[in-house]
Amino acid sequence: AQSVTQPDIHITVSEGASLELRCNYSYGATPYLFWYVQSPGQGLQLLLKYFSGDTLVQGIKGFEAEFKRSQSSFNLRKPSVHWSDAAEYFCAVGEKLTFGTGTRLTIIP
Amino acid sequence: GAGVSQSPSNKVTEKGKDVELRCDPISGHTALYWYRQSLGQGLEFLIYFQGNSAPDKSGLPSDRFSAERTGGSVSTLTIQRTQQEDSAVYLCASSSGGNFNEQFFGPGTRLTVL
Numbered sequence: 001a002q003s004v005t006q007p008d009i010h011i012t013v014s015e016g017a018s019l020e021l022r023c024n025y026s027y028g029a030t031p032y033l034f035w036y037v038q039s040p041g042q043g044l045q046l047l048l049k050y051f052s053g054d055t056l057v058q059g060i061k062g063f064e065a066e067f068k069r070s071q072s073s074f075n076l077r078k079p080s081v082h083w084s085d086a087a088e089y090f091c092a093v094g095e096k097l098t099f100g101t102g103t104r105l106t107i108i109p
Numbered sequence: 110g111a112g113v114s115q116s117p118s119n120k121v122t123e124k125g126k127d128v129e130l131r132c133d134p135i136s137g138h139t140a141l142y143w144y145r146q147s148l149g150q151g152l153e154f155l156i157y158f159q160g161n162s163a164p165d166k167s168g169l170p171s172d173r174f175s176a177e178r179t180g181g182s183v184s185t186l187t188i189q190r191t192q193q194e195d196s197a198v199y200l201c202a203s204s205s206g207g208n209f210n211e212q213f214f215g216p217g218t219r220l221t222v223l
Binding site: 032036042043044045046049051090092095096097098099100101102 | 113142144151152153154157165167168200202209211212213214215216217
């Protein structure tokens with residue numbers, strides 16, 4: 001069965017600092033991986049996805065993620081966070097999306 | 110253009126009552142998904158419709174849950190004899206079909222069972 005682990009429930013970073021959110025997956029075949037963001041009172045929005053090819057994928061809002069098969073990881077990164085990035089971030093795998101438990105990101109001035 | 114819409118946005122019901130939740134997908138999207146988001150279980154897949162194919166109901170938690178999609182467009186999720194553990198936000202998503210195309214999510218329906 002497919003599964004996703006996001007080990008960090010809550011992360012706090014300073015505005016302008018770099019960010020990395022961790023995601024580990026378990027999937028029986030070539031994984032199809034996604035990162036979604038959910039802002040308060042808003043729906044889920046796709047940040048980026050990986051199907052195949054280049055293991056470093058670029059997404060919206062300046063985010064990127066790197067697929068590492070050897071580590072079963074798909075970590076999300078951003079070089080410099082903005083206050084508007086405060087939200088809940090979900091990693092997901094598969095077509096019928098299996099989500100991780102999410103990481104809540106807080107930005108401090 | 111219009112995104113995925115869901116109604117009602119909030120629903121409060123009494124234990125044992127039936128409820129219907131509606132989803133209007135993006136026009137032309139052939140795939141439609143229902144998910145549930147709750148504090149205890151996180152985000153869970155419920156059911157998936159693709160075109161005229163039989164729906165994938167593998168995520169439905171019990172036989173009290175059912176869904177239909179009429180005319181390949183609007184979908185209704187029905188929960189019979191609601192229980193308190195059914196309280197959650199029910200999310201609908203649609204995509205243009207094909208494997209792993211981006212799913213566009215609606216704002217959800219918050220269901221509270223008293």
